[in-house]
Amino acid sequence: MKQILLDAHTHTIASGHAYSSLQEMVQAAADKGLQVLGITEHGPSVTGTCPLTYYRNMFVVPRQMYGVRILMGCEVNILDNEGHLDLTDEYLDRLDIAIAGIHGNCWKGGTKDENTAGMIRVIQNPKIHIISHPGDGTAELDFERLVIAAKESHTLLEINNHSLAPQRKKTIARDNNLELLRLCKQHNVPTILGSDAHISFQIADYTNLYPLLAEVDFPDDLIMNYSPTRFFEYLGI
Numbered sequence: 001m002k003q004i005l006l007d008a009h010t011h012t013i014a015s016g017h018a019y020s021s022l023q024e025m026v027q028a029a030a031d032k033g034l035q036v037l038g039i040t041e042h043g044p045s046v047t048g049t050c051p052l053t054y055y056r057n058m059f060v061v062p063r064q065m066y067g068v069r070i071l072m073g074c075e076v077n078i079l080d081n082e083g084h085l086d087l088t089d090e091y092l093d094r095l096d097i098a099i100a101g102i103h104g105n106c107w108k109g110g111t112k113d114e115n116t117a118g119m120i121r122v123i124q125n126p127k128i129h130i131i132s133h134p135g136d137g138t139a140e141l142d143f144e145r146l147v148i149a150a151k152e153s154h155t156l157l158e159i160n161n162h163s164l165a166p167q168r169k170k171t172i173a174r175d176n177n178l179e180l181l182r183l184c185k186q187h188n189v190p191t192i193l194g195s196d197a198h199i200s201f202q203i204a205d206y207t208n209l210y211p212l213l214a215e216v217d218f219p220d221d222l223i224m225n226y227s228p229t230r231f232f233e234y235l236g237i
């Protein structure tokens with residue numbers, strides 16, 4: 001297995017239900033040999049997350065710490081099946097990296113077709129770089145259409161380790177993520193593994209995902225976590 005150099009999707013205490021400070025997160029990333037760490041707090045619709053002023057003040061954070069490049073971002077909420085987001089463009093423009101995802105308690109869904117159309121609008125939004133946990137089962141989605149749209153827009157569909165934690169009982173997530181991986185392989189579309197760490201120890205922990213990658217015989221060169229250079233080039237960051 002190749003060395004993981006990048007984890008783009010993590011949360012600090014600023015998200016309200018995570019447990020490490022930003023500096024603890026960066027130190028842990030450095031200890032694990034990462035070159036790039038994304039800090040992506042939940043968007044404002046998740047109860048208890050940071051206020052909008054957090055995103056306005058992010059310029060105070062050094063983008064290089066302990067030898068790790070820091071991407072200050074947000075995990076923006078997709079609010080409905082028309083692809084509306086809970087951060088305006090003014091805020092999206094302040095982010096180093098923008099992840100967008102569906103969270104059940106602040107999302108209004110519809111039919112599979114409608115959900116897919118809404119998600120494709122988000123994928124096509126040039127300000128959005130990564131879709132978090134599309135396979136977690138919250139929304140019924142047509143994964144093949146998403147994979148094709150993601151390829152065209154250079155947006156990454158994340159394979160999320162946190163969704164597969166047994167405690168979260170998202171039993172459909174395993175099959176969904178296997179299907180996403182198979183489709184990415186078939187259409188030659190890169191993906192990104194996301195730890196969705198809510199404590200420093202979880203950074204770059206993809207333990208739940210390695211069996212899926214093996215089952216699909218997923219090509220290493222379609223996994224962005226091994227090559228920050230390709231990641232930045234692909235996303236135009």
Ligand SMILES: [Zn+2]
Nearest residue numbers: 011015017042
């Ligand atoms: Zn969270």
Ligand SMILES: [Zn+2]
Nearest residue numbers: 009075132196
């Ligand atoms: Zn997250």
